[in-house]
Amino acid sequence: MLLHVPEVFTKAEVTALRRTLDAGPWTDGNVTSGHQSATAKRNMQLPEGCAPSLEVGRLVTQALEANPVFVSAALPHTIYPPLFNRYEGGQAFGVHVDNAIRRQGRDGLRIRSDLSVTLFLSEPEDYDGGELIIEEMYGSQSVKLPAGDLVLYPSKSLHRVMPVTRGARVASFFWLQSLVRDDADRESLFKLDVATQRVNLDKGPSDPAVIELTALYHNLLRRWAEV
Numbered sequence: 001m002l003l004h005v006p007e008v009f010t011k012a013e014v015t016a017l018r019r020t021l022d023a024g025p026w027t028d029g030n031v032t033s034g035h036q037s038a039t040a041k042r043n044m045q046l047p048e049g050c051a052p053s054l055e056v057g058r059l060v061t062q063a064l065e066a067n068p069v070f071v072s073a074a075l076p077h078t079i080y081p082p083l084f085n086r087y088e089g090g091q092a093f094g095v096h097v098d099n100a101i102r103r104q105g106r107d108g109l110r111i112r113s114d115l116s117v118t119l120f121l122s123e124p125e126d127y128d129g130g131e132l133i134i135e136e137m138y139g140s141q142s143v144k145l146p147a148g149d150l151v152l153y154p155s156k157s158l159h160r161v162m163p164v165t166r167g168a169r170v171a172s173f174f175w176l177q178s179l180v181r182d183d184a185d186r187e188s189l190f191k192l193d194v195a196t197q198r199v200n201l202d203k204g205p206s207d208p209a210v211i212e213l214t215a216l217y218h219n220l221l222r223r224w225a226e227v
């Protein structure tokens, strides 16, 4: 499942984040690539661990943890510290799959990447190209979102970034390990949660159907979660 989460940040917040990021020490993006992707990748990146990356990364993680749609869809176990990239002057990232295991440094945090996230930090009208193309079972999806919005997709999907032929595309990208490893199980839980919230709005939290659906949700989560 590919999910668009709107307005993780307001426009004013994006402007403030961009001010910090744009002043950062941008370098060649190949420093974080795995073997397969190193050849296909042409972009700039903020070094992992530099001050602007850490500062804005913390704000991104906080915003995600406070976003009920994101939490319900991703069921995050561990969010890898967000990274930042920038494409301009024809830069692109050819088709690839993200590494299964992500490790920070030599003996830092290690996660299994279940879900990949791109948080857009440039307005679509400020650049040409730069679409994120995600190959799904039923065909390719092209994603180019307003600044402040994100897309969440299974890390097992092949994906690429089209060349940016005008302006610059700045984004945050990162991976997370989910409490629920299987994409279909996680998607079922998300749909059950959305449906339960809908009944809750209609009938109120003490309605027997809401209580039974909530119990079902938690009992499925208990079966499937790895904590």
Ligand code: NI
Residues within 6 Å of the ligand: 096, 097, 098, 159
């Ligand atoms: Ni990727």
